Amino acid sequence: MMQLPWFNQISVRIRQFVSPYQTVYGFETVHVIWVVSLSALFISILQQGVAWLTAADVALVYGLLLGLLWFGLQSGILRWFVWAVVLTAWFGLVMKDGESVWRYFLAPDAAAIWMALTILGACAMLLYRTARQEAAESLLLVGLFFVVMGFLSRWHLSWAGGVETAQIPLVAKRDILLLILGVMLGLTIYLVQRRVHHLVVIPVLLLAGFHLLWLPDTAGLPPLAQPVLQHVWLKLHVPAMVIALAVLFMAGVTGVVSLFQAESPAHETKSGDGGLHYHDAMNRLLSLGVVLLSIGLLTGMWWADLAWGDYLLPEPKLAGALALWFYYLGALHQRLQKGAGGQAQIWWLIGGLPLLVFVLFGIDVLFVGRHLFI
Amino acid sequence: MREQSDQTGFRLMVRRICRRLTVVQTVLTLFGLLVLALFSQLLPGYEPWWLSFFLTLFVCLVILVLMRYGRVVWRDLVRFRCAVTAGSISALPLHRKWSLTSPPGWMAEQARHCLVGYGYRVRLIYRQGGILLSAMRGGANRCGFFLAHGGLVLLCLGLLLDSRLLTQIAPAAGRLDGVVQLQTDVKSDQVQLVAGAGEQFVLPFQLELQQISLVGGLRRMQEQYRTRMLLHDVQRNHTVQLTVGTNQPVSYRGFDFYQQAVSDAGTILHIRVWPLFHARMAALKQTAAVYAERHYQTSRGPILIRFNDFNPKTIVTEQDASTGLRVYRNLGPRLDFNAAMPDGQQLNYIMYMLPFAQQGRYFFLSGVRDETSELFHYLHIPADPEGEITRFLRFxxxxxxxxxxxxxxxxxxxxxxxxxxxxxxxxxxxxxxxxxxxxxxxxxxxxxxxxxxxxxxxxxxxxxxxxxxxxxxxxxxxxxxxxxxxxxxxxxxxxxxxxxxxxxxxxxxxxxGLPLFIQLDDFEYKPAVQLQVKKKPGKYWFFSGALLILLGVSAMLYSRHRRVWLWFDNGYEKGMVLCGGMGGRHKVEFAEEFSVLVQHLESAMQP
Known part of the structure; x- marks a missing residue:
């Protein structure tokens, strides 16, 4: 390999500069760089012509920024991931899509195809053990990158019509599916990195394929037909519910996967290689899912009270979500009363899987209510 | 003696119920919610009798849980468990022993400082044989128990307050669901109840419509109205101005007002009536009103027109040919009227007053149908270069x-x-x-x-x-x-x-069919606003309960209760310090925390 002394010198300088031992007013340099660069990018994005954002929207964007900053400070890999997403979004916005090469990667359908390809590749690597696990994990992370870009570009697409059509993509079934896929993919990466059985990738694989099948029919973004949807609670209630359902679904999937393990989950002990027990994973997912589901229900009912005039309506989706909440409270009660782990909890979470699918999609098919996907 | 045995029997029964409570609760939850999910579709309203029964039972069960476990949890929250001995500390799975290198009092103080730094609440007890330091942390976990269960009681009580049960017991204090109609210069206090045929409720104040406006751009749908009204409260001797909009209800004295619909209260229409199938192009200028009737002599005989409705703005969506995106257009005012033809036939007409773009051309749309249940058949009259209908009428x-x-x-x-x-x-x-x-x-x-x-x-x-x-x-x-x-x-x-x-x-x-074309010159809009009036006495109970549950569950899930004891012995085992701890169900996490904690304690107690 050719020697490049100037390159080595610069490389050493950069490493010194971002090393954890270098500090700026007591803060690690790398953290300071992270906070400053991400904040600058965010502010730059906000200045790219999204002036019609309401005060609540701006508050949400800054809340998101704070959340991302916190995530980045927790983990190096997340820091790089978030930075890549925000930087790409910034470039996409500056290039004004249309003419640039970015449309082959960032346009909603292109991003979805890349996402499906990367997920398919990663799953094949994991299931057939054709490569090292780290390579598959990286590929899954690239898949997650395209999920986020797909979501952002759908949002950006709505700006093409100006303020009149700008909307967060949280109404169409395709967008909800994409959000679920993103959350489940993130959790899958988390579980795969902690050496949970590789079969955990199957739901993500199926969802990616399903999403791909959906593409031809859903080119444009549907308008927010009902005035009730033009509300800040849409941006709180829908993500909270969708993320909660995805998290609880992954808890159930972890339960199913744990059944494939020879040893009893109740008697596992924590291994030293950073591995996570199935019951640990299930408990963390269950806790997070229940808290998010509670937030989703609370915000949804408050929104219903503002928009529909009542917080408890004869509404099938609400009844289903309440049934789900009580079901998972029962699961939580079981855990708090009888202790974590155990076969009963696994079956409880597995039993929740059909209930989750029914509440999210089945209710729309069987009943007519006010919760309608467009 | 018999009384004592009865008491024991009751206690045994309560204990047995509580032991099985998880199962009971689960079965009730699943059963109750399954029925709720099913019946919410089949029955009008969500408060059939069994829901009140279910809620009451649920409240009783949760109170029972609070009675049974509340004392234990409270004791866990406030008591330091100072009765422990050196023996019981050494019996704990997590414990450590050091030699006493300094006076026990000084070491206990250092340990106290260290533990306080870790967020522990600490109590020192001086005994005959030594000093006991009892510390605990994570009270939020135990508080979470009270918050979650108390929240559940509040939530169910809120639902009971909003149920049909309270309305039947005390109608004045119970739930109210109705509609009030507002007009300009008319004071209204009559609420038409949704349930009950034609029943009315009289509000303790009067409402008067001041102004109604359509907010937002073209994207906003027709329902996006904002109503400004005056509220005259005679009892409190004051008048306030309130604004109600879609997604923006207002509350006054426990009553919530929601924007529901806007209808016409007799808008004055200044119109021009063009006769069709006639060589003379001369319009008849006249004034009409919504709900009023007008007779016309036409080339086909006498026709009676009754104006049914008027909308000052009609928003439609179109697909943009270049971008493929849907765009919104305002077709302007819209007239809806019925025409009684000379042959006795009744036809329903709709006329849009601004031209509508179709394939690059502009048309005035007018629809006709036999029955209101049918779809309109539209007549497309082309607009001239000025965007008017004049050229077509001349032709x-x-x-x-x-x-x-x-x-x-x-x-x-x-x-x-x-x-x-x-x-x-x-x-x-x-x-x-x-x-x-x-x-x-x-x-x-x-x-x-x-x-x-x-x-x-x-x-x-x-x-x-x-x-x-x-x-x-x-x-x-x-x-x-x-x-x-x-x-x-x-x-x-x-x-x-x-x-x-x-x-x-x-x-x-x-x-x-209609030998006339009606053109609108001007109008004096007179809207009538229907506001939904709601009274939900249990609303804030419900949401407070839900919030407490959220806080309680989060506290129970994400906060761990743990205890640490240190025994500075100056008795028979002179020169020893014993440290033990327990972390409840979070054994693995606490084991890691304990190993770090004892290292810090050891260094803190060094002279």
Missing amino acids: HAALNDQVLLNEVVRNTVGRSGESAARESMIQNLLKMIELFNHAGFSAVEQELANYTTPEKLPGLVALTTKLLRNVFYQIYEKVVQEEERATAGAGSSFDIRFFEDALTATAGLGRF
Whole structure:
């Protein structure tokens, strides 16, 4: 390999500069760089012509920024991931899509195809053990990158019509599916990195394929037909519910996967290689899912009270979500009363899987209510 | 003795129930919610009797849980467990032993400081044989128990307060669900109840509509209204101004007001009525009102028109040809009226007052239907370059002008040939034009079928159509020239397209049925607003309960209760420090924390 002394010198300088031992007013340099660069990018994005954002929207964007900053400070890999997403979004916005090469990667359908390809590749690597696990994990992370870009570009697409059509993509079934896929993919990466059985990738694989099948029919973004949807609670209630359902679904999937393990989950002990027990994973997912589901229900009912005039309506989706909440409270009660782990909890979470699918999609098919996907 | 045994029996029963409570709770939850999910679809309203029963039972069960476990959890929260001994500390799975290197009092103080730094609450107990330090942390976990269960009680009580049960016991304090109609200069306090046939509730104050406005851009739908009203509270002797909008309800004295619908309360319409199928193009200017009736003498006989509704703004969505995105357009004011025809037929009409774009051209839309349950059949009248209907009306009047028709037809037929045959042809063409005016080219074709064989009919139809189109185009050219746009003539692509559209519209006028065209000049909008009035006495109980559950569950899940004891022995085992801890169900996490903690304690207690 050719020697490049100037390159080595610069490389050493950069490493010194971002090393954890270098500090700026007591803060690690790398953290300071992270906070400053991400904040600058965010502010730059906000200045790219999204002036019609309401005060609540701006508050949400800054809340998101704070959340991302916190995530980045927790983990190096997340820091790089978030930075890549925000930087790409910034470039996409500056290039004004249309003419640039970015449309082959960032346009909603292109991003979805890349996402499906990367997920398919990663799953094949994991299931057939054709490569090292780290390579598959990286590929899954690239898949997650395209999920986020797909979501952002759908949002950006709505700006093409100006303020009149700008909307967060949280109404169409395709967008909800994409959000679920993103959350489940993130959790899958988390579980795969902690050496949970590789079969955990199957739901993500199926969802990616399903999403791909959906593409031809859903080119444009549907308008927010009902005035009730033009509300800040849409941006709180829908993500909270969708993320909660995805998290609880992954808890159930972890339960199913744990059944494939020879040893009893109740008697596992924590291994030293950073591995996570199935019951640990299930408990963390269950806790997070229940808290998010509670937030989703609370915000949804408050929104219903503002928009529909009542917080408890004869509404099938609400009844289903309440049934789900009580079901998972029962699961939580079981855990708090009888202790974590155990076969009963696994079956409880597995039993929740059909209930989750029914509440999210089945209710729309069987009943007519006010919760309608467009 | 018997009384004591009864008490023991009761306690045993309570304990047995509580032991099985998880199962009972689960079964009830699943059963209750399954029925709720099913019945919410089958029964009107969500508060059938069994829901009140279920909620009451649920409240009792949760209170039972609080009674049974509350004392234990409270003790865990506040008591330091100072009765432990060196023996019990060494029996703990996590414990450590050091030698006493400094005076026990000093070491206990150092340990206390260290533990306080870790967020522990600490108590020091000086005993005969040594010093006991008892510390605990994570009280939020135990508080979470009370918050979650207390929240569940509040939530269920809120639901009970909002259920039909309270309304039946105390109607004045219970739930209210109705509609109040507001008008300008009229004070209303009558609420039409949703449940109950025609029952009314009188509000303790009066409401008066001040202003209604349509907010937002074109994207906003018709329901996006904002109502400004005056509230006159005689009891409190004051008047307040309130604004209600979609997604923006207001509350006053426990009553919530929601924007529901806007209807018309008799808008004054300044209209121009154009007679159709008439050579004279003169409009009748008059004033009408919504819900009022007007009689008209037309070319087809007397017609009675009743104006049903008026909308000042009509928003429709269109697909943009270049971007493929949906865009919003305002078709302007919309009139809805019924017309009683001379033959007794009742037709429902809708007329939009601004032109609508279709395939790059603009049309005035007017719809007709026999029944209100049917879809409208639309007539597309082309708009002229000024965006007005004038050119079409002039063209239509010219088509009914017999003098002009005679002249144009004679010019078309020419002067050559036999005079009788030429005259017959002129008369036939005039007849065909009249037929076209009333029923379009299909009527011409039907008429021609009477004069020839089926084999020759297509040829005759083609020839007649060509002749008629020639006549119509000459008339159209005259109309355009009269507009003083002679330089452009009628040869521009717009004019040719307009001609084709005008012919299509004329052909459709017969099926449209109404021999009038109503144009709106101005209006004095008089809306009536329907506000939904709700009273939900349990709403804040419910949401407070839900919030407490959220906080409680989060505290129980994400906060760990742990205890640490240190025993500084100066008794029989002189010179030893014992440290032990327990972390409840979070054994693995606490083991890690404990190992770090003892390292810090050890270094803190070094002299």
